Amino acid sequence: MSVSPAWEVQEHTGATAWFQVGLVFGDGARVDALAVVADGRVSIEDVKARPALSLADLTVLADWIEEPLCKACGMESYADEEPEAAEENGESGGARRARPPWPRGIEGRWLVAQEYRAAQADGLDPVLAVMCATGHSRRRSLRLIAQARDAGFLTPGHARR
Structure with missing residues (x-):
């Protein structure tokens, strides 16, 4: 996973920053996203994926990029606050696949x-x-x-x- 600053706009009350986020999974799947950080909130502005993401994968995209993006921005991650919730849902810190492999x-x-x-x-x-x-x-x-x-x-x- 890679997070790199794209650009930043200074405003009177603060700044808005855009980050390019890239994920490459072990099965060859790739996701590129453009995330915006403004007023302490993170939003995803654009997503490109090969192969295409299913709706279920799209809903967990924020979970995949949250921690590295927050570290790049210098913000605290929600994942740091609730480690027990992730364990209860069966999620672990291991590698994730974009989707289960389709049998050949x-x-x-x-x-x-x-x-x-x-x-x-x-x-x-x-x-x-x-x-x-x-x-x-x-x-x-x-x-x-x-x-x-x-x-x-x-x-x-x-x-x-």
């Missing part, structure tokens, strides 16, 4: 088919459901769906002539 091969294709059919049954967009489940882009998710069709887990997408 036949098991992954079967899981893609399950996600696809569950979304269809709920009246949701099945491609979007696969994207959210795998964390892959639309193009890669469509490729996984095609592989699940080829493996026989899904019906053909269109009638053959």
Whole structure:
């Protein structure tokens, strides 16, 4: 994880500072964020991630960057105040992954088919459901769906002539 100052604007009552935050996970996932510190509060202004973050990952992004960002700003972290709460939630100080790894091969294709059919049954967009489940882009998710069709887990997408 890296935190570096981007720029700072001095105002009459204080200063507003922007920081570039970079996270690289062991599975190759990367998150770059632009955080703003003003009046003792930290806000995330921009986030870029490869592969895309799921909503669950986005909600814990603040937890991932809070402590290093607060150290760079010279502020106290909320994590320092409540160490017992993190332990009760099952979080530890160890490395975190952006998302659990998606199984490869036949098991992954079967899981893609399950996600696809569950979304269809709920009246949701099945491609979007696969994207959210795998964390892959639309193009890669469509490729996984095609592989699940080829493996026989899904019906053909269109009638053959």
